[in-house]
Amino acid sequence: MDNKILFVDDEAYLLSGIERQLRKYFKIDTCSSAVEALERIRNNTYSVIVTDYHMPVINGVEFLAKAKEITPKTVRILFTGKADLKIAVDAVNEGHVFKFLLKPYSTEKLLSVLRQALGHFKVLMQAEQNEFMALHDLLTGLPNRVFILQKLKEALALAKRINTILGVLFLDLDGFKTVNDRYGH
Amino acid sequence: MRTIGKIISKRLRQTIGIVVLLFFVNAVPIIGAIQPIKIGVLANRGRFECMQRWSPTATYLSRAIDGYKFTIVPLLFDEIEQAVRQGKLDFVLTNPSIYVNLEIRFDANRIATLKNMRLGKPYTEFGGVIFYRSDRSDIRSLDDLRGQSFVAVNENALGGWQAAWFKFKKDGINPYEDFSSLKFSGTQDEAIFAVRDGVADAGTVRTDALELLAETGEINIENFKIFPHRDHKKSEIFPLLHSTNLYPEWPFARIGPVADSLVQKVAIALLEMPPSSSAAKAAKCAGWSVPLSYQPVRDCLKILKIGPFKHYGETTIVQFILQNKLLTVLVIIILMIVLGFLIGVIRLNKRLHLAKQKIEQELQERKQLEIQLGQAQKLEAIGQLAAGIAHEINTPSQFINDNLTFLKTAFEDLGAVVSVFQQTKENYQNGKNVKKDIRKIEEVIESSDLEFLEEEVPQALEQSLQGIDRIRKIVKAMKEFSHPSTEEKKLSDINRAIENTVIVSANEWKYVADLKTELDESLPLLPCYVDEFNQVVLNMIVNAAHAIGDVVGDSGEKGTITIKTMRNGSYAEVRICDTGTGIPKNIQHRVFDPFFTTKEVGKGTGQGLAISYDVIVNKHGGELMVESKPGKGTTFIIRIPMDHGKTKEKDG
Numbered sequence: 078m079d080n081k082i083l084f085v086d087d088e089a090y091l092l093s094g095i096e097r098q099l100r101k102y103f104k105i106d107t108c109s110s111a112v113e114a115l116e117r118i119r120n121n122t123y124s125v126i127v128t129d130y131h132m133p134v135i136n137g138v139e140f141l142a143k144a145k146e147i148t149p150k151t152v153r154i155l156f157t158g159k160a161d162l163k164i165a166v167d168a169v170n171e172g173h174v175f176k177f178l179l180k181p182y183s184t185e186k187l188l189s190v191l192r193q194a195l196g197h198f199k200v201l202m203q204a205e206q207n208e209f210m211a212l213h214d215l216l217t218g219l220p221n222r223v224f225i226l227q228k229l230k231e232a233l234a235l236a237k238r239i240n241t242i243l244g245v246l247f248l249d250l251d252g253f254k255t256v257n258d259r260y261g262h
Numbered sequence: 263m264r265t266i267g268k269i270i271s272k273r274l275r276q277t278i279g280i281v282v283l284l285f286f287v288n289a290v291p292i293i294g295a296i297q298p299i300k301i302g303v304l305a306n307r308g309r310f311e312c313m314q315r316w317s318p319t320a321t322y323l324s325r326a327i328d329g330y331k332f333t334i335v336p337l338l339f340d341e342i343e344q345a346v347r348q349g350k351l352d353f354v355l356t357n358p359s360i361y362v363n364l365e366i367r368f369d370a371n372r373i374a375t376l377k378n379m380r381l382g383k384p385y386t387e388f389g390g391v392i393f394y395r396s397d398r399s400d401i402r403s404l405d406d407l408r409g410q411s412f413v414a415v416n417e418n419a420l421g422g423w424q425a426a427w428f429k430f431k432k433d434g435i436n437p438y439e440d441f442s443s444l445k446f447s448g449t450q451d452e453a454i455f456a457v458r459d460g461v462a463d464a465g466t467v468r469t470d471a472l473e474l475l476a477e478t479g480e481i482n483i484e485n486f487k488i489f490p491h492r493d494h495k496k497s498e499i500f501p502l503l504h505s506t507n508l509y510p511e512w513p514f515a516r517i518g519p520v521a522d523s524l525v526q527k528v529a530i531a532l533l534e535m536p537p538s539s540s541a542a543k544a545a546k547c548a549g550w551s552v553p554l555s556y557q558p559v560r561d562c563l564k565i566l567k568i569g570p571f572k573h574y575g576e577t578t579i580v581q582f583i584l585q586n587k588l589l590t591v592l593v594i595i596i597l598m599i600v601l602g603f604l605i606g607v608i609r610l611n612k613r614l615h616l617a618k619q620k621i622e623q624e625l626q627e628r629k630q631l632e633i634q635l636g637q638a639q640k641l642e643a644i645g646q647l648a649a650g651i652a653h654e655i656n657t658p659s660q661f662i663n664d665n666l667t668f669l670k671t672a673f674e675d676l677g678a679v680v681s682v683f684q685q686t687k688e689n690y691q692n693g694k695n696v697k698k699d700i701r702k703i704e705e706v707i708e709s710s711d712l713e714f715l716e717e718e719v720p721q722a723l724e725q726s727l728q729g730i731d732r733i734r735k736i737v738k739a740m741k742e743f744s745h746p747s748t749e750e751k752k753l754s755d756i757n758r759a760i761e762n763t764v765i766v767s768a769n770e771w772k773y774v775a776d777l778k779t780e781l782d783e784s785l786p787l788l789p790c791y792v793d794e795f796n797q798v799v800l801n802m803i804v805n806a807a808h809a810i811g812d813v814v815g816d817s818g819e820k821g822t823i824t825i826k827t828m829r830n831g832s833y834a835e836v837r838i839c840d841t842g843t844g845i846p847k848n849i850q851h852r853v854f855d856p857f858f859t860t861k862e863v864g865k866g867t868g869q870g871l872a873i874s875y876d877v878i879v880n881k882h883g884g885e886l887m888v889e890s891k892p893g894k895g896t897t898f899i900i901r902i903p904m905d906h907g908k909t910k911e912k913d914g
């Protein structure tokens with residue numbers, strides 16, 4: 078989660094140009110093949126993915142659709158030198174892109190888009206974190222009372238609907254005070 | 263009205279005649295019942311002379327025939343015919359040519375011919391004499407008169423002109439054209455004087471005119487020569503000088519509806535007129551003879567086409583129609599049929615012409631459409647390529663932009679390094695302690711990532727240059743590919759054309775296939791319409807890419823397109839092979855048909871290969887073939903003749 082950006086384009090020179098230009102501002106990874114890029118996504122975490130549309134084997138929209146399955150929260154951007162309506166529609170509907178960039182773009186434009194994307198990613202992450210914090214114990218990271226009550230409510234409603242018996246197993250963990258005394262409060 | 267009047271007056275006269283006859287039979291003749299008889303006489307020398315000459319004859323006839331009072335009506339040349347037409351005359355005494363006219367047109371009937379008294383001898387015939395001065399040794403024959411001036415008496419005079427004219431005509435001379443001048447003196451004597459005085463080179467007068475004048479002593483006949491008439495038999499009978507045929511003297515003729523008995527009486531009276539009578543003397547004649555034949559006069563007038571024969575030989579249409587009624591009707595029917603046919607033909611022709619015009623116009627429109635279609639195809643291809651080309655151009659321009667931005671910041675960083683070095687150098691020169699500066703240098707090198715710059719800047723420059731070169735190549739290929747059409751073929755390098763087409767179409771194939779070219783550089787320049795050739799190659803490449811696309815799909819594999827050029831006999835051959843789907847055997851023969859396509863709607867018009875075929879076979883006189891193995895791939899073979907002359911022939 079350190080704001081890494083992945084650029085995918087079949088044009089190696091374009092990637093090296095981007096790398097040179099942005100290395101001062103962002104952490105950049107580049108990849109000249111969509112297939113290879115998917116591999117990278119599985120093994121690394123990226124805040125933003127920027128991809129070309131026209132690439133051999135898999136086009137940009139297809140790639141983004143697959144990327145979304147792997148890392149749904151990563152922000153997706155498509156940039157292309159050949160834009161038609163079909164590509165734009167596909168990019169929004171299937172690639173779920175955050176932004177759509179036309180080549181050639183200015184450096185300022187790219188920087189601004191990337192910053193927005195990172196900001197967006199941050200917001201997404203924040204929201205996820207907030208939700209987690211609300212339902213888990215800060216100290217142990219285990220689900221808290223709110224979470225249990227929520228789950229219990231759901232379970233009761235389900236049992237009622239399908240007319241079955243619900244069993245609740247309540248475990249009490251003894252001697253937790255020592256832990257609390259040392260790490261908590 | 264006039265005709266009715268005429269009929270009435272005739273009736274009246276007849277009635278009177280009958281009344282007179284009754285008187286003769288039944289009673290003593292009564293003086294008051296004498297019937298007037300009018301004799302029209304040609305006053306060729308004036309009315310007075312005419313009356314003087316012929317009144318005694320009228321008196322003689324009145325005396326000789328009881329019950330009739332004969333009077334002379336003197337008439338000038340142009341009055342006679344009118345007088346006759348009005349029925350004013352009973353008899354007529356005139357010259358032979360006028361008589362012939364009246365005979366033909368008014369049924370005049372001669373009853374006696376004048377016996378003219380000349381030099382104490384009677385003559386019933388006369389003619390013309392053509393004469394010239396005896397000192398004119400240059401004149402030997404009638405032919406010598408051509409170009410000379412000529413004088414005659416009167417155009418209407420038989421002896422004084424027409425007889426001579428007839429002779430000239432028979433000798434092939436046209437007096438009205440061949441003489442330098444032709445004049446009419448009016449009188450015989452004046453004509454003779456004109457020749458005597460040299461006013462005219464030659465002349466003609468009536469027979470006896472020369473002798474008469476010589477008798478008066480005014481001329482010496484020895485001073486004149488004449489062209490003698492060759493009819494020797496007649497010459498013996500006719501002793502007067504003469505050069506022409508002889509014609510009968512003036513006739514006395516019945517013209518009106520005069521009773522035959524009276525005509526008989528008049529004829530007898532005239533024949534019995536003694537030469538010694540006062541009437542004969544006044545008339546300067548020796549009395550009258552039985553009527554002669556006027557056929558010679560007729561012949562003469564006929565040939566000269568004068569008088570009643572003015573239009574002789576010119577058959578009028580009306581005459582012809584009347585004479586050939588059946589033929590005329592037939593001719594008219596045939597004419598009408600021909601006319602109808604002609605109108606039909608003309609109409610048909612007009613329709614044909616219109617149809618032809620329409621077809622020509624349509625042909626023109628078709629040609630225009632073909633040109634437009636070709637243009638549209640070209641535009642479509644360019645349009646289709648445009649997006650791909652835009653991508654091809656945009657990508658390098660993007661990384662050139664990125665590199666330049668990088669170089670800009672790199673330069674700034676380097677500038678910072680340089681300025682620190684500068685400062686250090688200055689401090690060192692000023693003898694300051696530079697230990698602090700050295701540390702600064704270390705810091706700035708660290709922060710500017712000098713090592714990275716050293717490595718990346720040359721690469722950025724190199725890649726940018728390459729990018730610019732790529733753009734340049736694409737633009738150039740694009741320009742050459744879409745070269746404007748030319749009217750005539752131009753010698754072109756088809757290898758270059760193929761390379762250009764490969765470049766501009768790169769976006770169409772590069773995601774599905776690798777493209778290899780094996781071009782025979784020894785190929786000569788070929789006469790061709792290079793823009794249309796490009797179009798064909800583009801079609802082939804795009805088709806190949808589609809065929810390969812259908813095979814590789816999303817597999818990530820790539821097919822191969824191979825373009826080869828080579829010599830094949832007198833042809834330059836281009837082979838475009840792909841590793842695509844191939845064409846099923848059953849439709850291979852249809853691929854060049856217009857509108858034949860297996861592509862889905864919107865992807866192909868079915869025109870590409872049809873147009874390619876037209877371009878290669880019809881416009882270049884070449885060949886276009888396809889070899890295909892379903893599942894393995896397809897090869898299109900283009901052959902273009904290398905011989906310039908041959909193509910022209912085929913093209914023409």
